[in-house]
Amino acid sequence: MELKISNVGKIDSANIEIKGITIIAGLNGTGKSTVSRSLFAMFHSFSNMSRKINLEKMYAIDNLFSKPGSIFWRSKLKWGQRRELATLLVGNIDENSIREILQDCLGKDEYISNEIDDIMKINLTPNSLLINEIVSEIFSREFNDHITNIRSSAGSEIVLKIKNFKMDIWFDNNNKILVKDSGEELKQQIVYIDDPFIIDSYNLVDINTKILLHVANDEIITNHRDTLISQYKSTKNLNLVDRANLKEKLSAVYQKINDTLGSDMSLFETDKDGISGSKRTRGLSLDSLSSGMKTFYLIKSLIDNGTIVQNGTLILDEPEVHLHPDWQVTLAEIIVLLQKEMGLHILINTHSPYFLRAIEVFSRKYDTEDTVKYYLSYNEGNNAKMKDVTYNISEIYRVLSDPLQRIENEAYNDGD
Secondary structure (H helix, E strand, O other), X not given: XXXXXXXXXXXXXXXXXXXXXXXXXXXXXXXXXXXXXXXXXXXXXXXXXXXXXXXXXXXXXXXXXXXXXXXXXXXXXXXXXXXXXXXXXXXXXXXXXXXXXXXHXXXXXXXXXXXXXXXXXXXXXXXXXXXXXXXXXXXXXXXXXXXXXXXXXXXXXXXXXXOOEEEEEEEOOOOOEEEEOOOOOEOOOEXXXXXXXHHOHHHHHHHHHHHHOOOOHHHOOOOHHHHHHHHHHOOOOOOHHHHHHHHHHOHHHHHXXXXXXXXXXXXXXXXXXXXXXXXXXXXXXXXXXOHHHHHHHXXXXXXXXXXXXXXXXXXEEOOOOOOOHHHHHHHHHHHHHHHHHHOOEEEEEEOOHHHHHHHHHHHHHOOOHHHEEEEEEEEEOOEEEEEEOOOOOHHHHHHHHHHHHHHHHHHHHHHO
């Protein structure tokens, strides 16, 4: 997998290869999260695109029910009936067929032809226009409407290559988008973890409200944080065959996570464990978990419910935050094992020399070092750049060790 970025946020240009574990390390404000957000937005845009298109057309047809004076509005169908009818009408461009469906559901009406025209107009909307709107909306939400470099008048381009599949999008300096459609789509979603606190109850209020309003999680165009909440709340669950195979394959990973979480987890209130099948007793809220424990619990939950999947793509943005150096080392080993056993593509941003060194050591221990890439992010003037330092990782350690050297210099000067 290869991600190319030009003039996005602070990044002047970046060419990032993700073939196993890819580490981006550098100072704050050097574009690391811009890379992560770009990769997420590309995946989130193009995964199951045909489904997204059908859903948008279904929503548009469903909105006709709220149009005052229409036969839909007068019919006063319940929500479930409206959604069922809208689903039947999506993609249908045969006037007689549409008329028959409407008459079966609503009865004969002299104004039915007006509704047929509206439905035909929706279903005949070119997919290319909808793709542009869907991708534009996802990027807008992910980047808060600021995609191009505000100091530049040039456009932005993001290209994602996966084997023979290429997705290419371009924004002008007004954030107007052009999608160079390849005609293909991704089948898997991406997982972007940067906030273990999403498991806290107060963060789940909005998503629970959406569920109560009968909006399925995968039907929402969201940014990475809301997507992560939806993924954490997913109740897909694995079938028994996949559960058995995963339990065997990841036995070492689960052992390390369980050892880290410790026996005290029995005191906390959790849902059914998707891998082991065991039920935990109800007790303390997960809000009471330490911040470090939430990181491990979140990762385990996303494996349990089938969100993190074989050959999937995972983004970990500063996963060492909230972790003691000892747990940083443990997390690094878990990540290396996950990548090896599940064939994951993992993009990691980090500031921690402990975590970085642990990835080095464990990738060598588990014979996966050939699938690890290292990039140094740095600023050159007002722009951020990415440098491949896979064969010279000392450049990263030099940057990460500068603060310690600065402290030592201060201590030495104070001694004078």
